[in-house]
Amino acid sequence: MTAAIIEKDKLGGTCLHRGCVPTKALLHSAEVADVAREGATYGINSSVESIDIVAVNAFREKLVAGKHKGLQGLIKANGITVFEGEGRLASPNTVQVGADTIVGKNVVLASGSYSRSLPGLEIGGRVITSEHALELQEIPKKVIVLGGGVIGVEFASVWRSFGAEVTIVEGLPHLVPNEEESVSKQLERAFRKRGIDYKLGVRFQGVTQDDSSVTVTLEDGTTLTADYLLVAVGRGPATAGLGYEEAGIEMDRGFVLTTERLATNVPGVYAVGDIVPGLQLAHRGYQQGIFVAEEIAGLNPVVVADVNIPKVTYCDPEIASVGLTEAKAAEQYGAENISSYEYNLAGNAKSSILGTAGTVKAVRLNDGPVLGVHMIGARVGELVGEAQLIVNWEAYPEDVAPFVHGHPTQNETIGEAMLKLAGKPLHAI
Ligand SMILES: NC(=O)c1ccc[n+]([C@@H]2O[C@H](COP(=O)([O-])OP(=O)(O)OC[C@H]3O[C@@H](n4cnc5c(N)ncnc54)[C@H](O)[C@@H]3O)[C@@H](O)[C@H]2O)c1
Numbered sequence: 001m002t003a004a005i006i007e008k009d010k011l012g013g014t015c016l017h018r019g020c021v022p023t024k025a026l027l028h029s030a031e032v033a034d035v036a037r038e039g040a041t042y043g044i045n046s047s048v049e050s051i052d053i054v055a056v057n058a059f060r061e062k063l064v065a066g067k068h069k070g071l072q073g074l075i076k077a078n079g080i081t082v083f084e085g086e087g088r089l090a091s092p093n094t095v096q097v098g099a100d101t102i103v104g105k106n107v108v109l110a111s112g113s114y115s116r117s118l119p120g121l122e123i124g125g126r127v128i129t130s131e132h133a134l135e136l137q138e139i140p141k142k143v144i145v146l147g148g149g150v151i152g153v154e155f156a157s158v159w160r161s162f163g164a165e166v167t168i169v170e171g172l173p174h175l176v177p178n179e180e181e182s183v184s185k186q187l188e189r190a191f192r193k194r195g196i197d198y199k200l201g202v203r204f205q206g207v208t209q210d211d212s213s214v215t216v217t218l219e220d221g222t223t224l225t226a227d228y229l230l231v232a233v234g235r236g237p238a239t240a241g242l243g244y245e246e247a248g249i250e251m252d253r254g255f256v257l258t259t260e261r262l263a264t265n266v267p268g269v270y271a272v273g274d275i276v277p278g279l280q281l282a283h284r285g286y287q288q289g290i291f292v293a294e295e296i297a298g299l300n301p302v303v304v305a306d307v308n309i310p311k312v313t314y315c316d317p318e319i320a321s322v323g324l325t326e327a328k329a330a331e332q333y334g335a336e337n338i339s340s341y342e343y344n345l346a347g348n349a350k351s352s353i354l355g356t357a358g359t360v361k362a363v364r365l366n367d368g369p370v371l372g373v374h375m376i377g378a379r380v381g382e383l384v385g386e387a388q389l390i391v392n393w394e395a396y397p398e399d400v401a402p403f404v405h406g407h408p409t410q411n412e413t414i415g416e417a418m419l420k421l422a423g424k425p426l427h428a429i
Pocket residue numbers: 020118146147148149150151152154169170171172176177202203204232233234235279280281311312313314
C-alpha cells in the first residue's frame with residue numbers, strides 16, 4: 001500500500017519527544033544517583049556531590065535526538081511520504097494540510113493526547129505539566145505532585161532521587177489506584193521509606209502562586225507550599241478542531257468511538273492510540289497501528305484486548321503488570337473460582353543482590369489459565385514480557401511450571417509463582 005503521514009510537530013509524537021523515552025532517560029539518571037548514594041552497601045566508596053541538571057537534560061536530549069533520527073531514516077527508507085503541518089479531516093477520505101489535499105482510500109486517526117488539568121486549575125508559571133517538568137532547568141527543592149497515577153509517581157521518584165522534598169496528593173485511597181492493591185500498598189511503604197510524602201483520599205481545592213512559590217489548598221483544609229505544582233491528573237484526547245465531528249465521526253467527550261476492530265462509524269476511517277477510549281499506552285498504540293494496517297490489507301488480524309496489554313510504571317521501585325487484578329478476577333469469575341499466590345522477592349537471590357524489596361503475584365482461574373501477574377521491585381518491567389506471554393497464551397500454571405528459568409535471575413520469581421499455583425511449591429511453604 002501507499003502510505004502518508006501527516007505530522008505538525010516531530011515524527012515520534014509524545015512517546016519519543018515528551019513522554020516515554022525522555023522520562024525514562026530522566027529516571028535512569030535518577031537511578032544512577034541512587035546507585036552512587038548507596039555505593040557503600042556494595043563496598044564502593046561513592047556519594048552524590050551534586051546533580052548537574054544541564055548535563056542530565058543534555059543526556060536526555062541527545063538520546064531522543066538519536067532515536068528521532070533513526071525513526072526519520074526508517075520512514076524514509078520505507079517509502080512513506082511525510083506531510084509537515086496540521087492535518088484536518090476535510091471529508092471521510094480527504095485530509096487537508098495547508099494547501100495540500102491528500103486523498104486516501106483509508107484514513108487512520110492517531111492524533112494522540114495532551115496533559116489535562118482540572119476545572120479552575122490553570123497551567124502556567126509554577127503550575128506545570130509533565131512536558132514542562134521534563135524541560136525544567138533546575139531541580140525543585142520542594143514540589144507538590146497532584147495525582148498519584150503513573151506520571152505522578154514517576155516524577156515524584158525522579159525528584160526525590162535528585163534530593164527534592166516531594167508530596168503527592170491523590171484523590172483515591174491509594175497511589176497507582178489501577179494496580180493490584182498489594183502493589184499500591186508496597187509502593188506507599190517504599191515511598192514513605194524514601195522520604196516521599198503523600199496524602200491519599202483527598203482532593204485538590206485551589207491554588208495560588210507568586211514569583212517564587214505555589215500554595216495548594218486541599219479539600220480537607222490542608223495547605224501545602226512548594227516551588228512547583230505538577231499536575232498529573234490524566235491525559236485528554238487531542239481531537240478538537242481537526243474536523244472529526246464535521247466528517248460525521250461518532251465521539252464521546254472528545255474520544256473517538258470505534259468498534260473492537262478500531263473502525264469508526266464512517267467507512268474507511270479508523271482510529272488508534274490515546275484518542276480511542278481505554279489504556280493510554282504507546283505500545284497499545286503501536287499494536288493498534290499494526291492491527292489497522294493488517295485489517296486494511298485484509299489479513300483479518302486478531303484483536304488484543306486492553307486487559308492483556310502489559311503496563312510498566314518506572315518509579316523506584318518499579319511496577320509491572322498484565323491481566324486481571326485479584327479483585328477484578330473475583331468480580332468476573334467469583335472469588336471461589338480463583339486462586340492467587342504472592343511470591344516475596346526476599347526469597348530470590350538476584351533481587352537480594354539488587355537490594356530490592358517487592359513481590360510477584362499471580363492470579364489463576366482454578367483448573368484454568370493464569371489471569372494476571374502483578375509485580376513490584378527493581379527492574380520488574382523486564383519480567384513482564386514472560387508474564388504477558390503466559391496471560392496472552394492463556395497458559396495454565398501447570399504448563400509453565402516445568403519451564404526452566406535462568407539462575408540467578410529475577411525471572412525465577414515467576415517460575416516460583418507458577419510452581420506454587422500448580423500445587424508444587426519450591427522455595428515456599
Ligand atoms: N510508564 C507508563 O506506561 C506511562 C508513563 C506516563 C504516562 N502514562 C500514561 O499517560 C496517562 C496519563 O498519566 P497520569 O498519571 O496523568 O494519569 P493517571 O490516570 O494514571 O493518574 C491520574 C491520577 O490523578 C488522580 N486525580 C484526578 N483528579 C484528582 C483530584 N482532583 N485530586 C487528586 N487526585 C486526582 C486520579 O485518581 C489518578 O490516580 C495514563 O493513561 C498513563 O497510563 C504511562
